[in-house]
Amino acid sequence: MQINGKVKVEREIFPGVKIVIGNSIMFVREKLGPCTLVNIDGEIKITPFE
Numbered sequence: 001m002q003i004n005g006k007v008k009v010e011r012e013i014f015p016g017v018k019i020v021i022g023n024s025i026m027f028v029r030e031k032l033g034p035c036t037l038v039n040i041d042g043e044i045k046i047t048p049f050e
Contacts, residue, residue: 007037008050019044 005021009032017028021039034049 002041004039004042006039006050009033009035009037010049 007019007021011034013028013032013035015028015030019026019028019037021037021044022042024039024042024044026037026044032046036047036050038045038047
């Protein structure tokens, strides 16, 4: 498992937002609360806020 970057969401992130970490792209489809978005092996995953 290789983590290549992260985005920390302290409050909220809204639908329609485009997240790009390295070469990976994720479009947010629903409102997310505090969380951390990480690029693990080329795929963006939602994890608990760190």
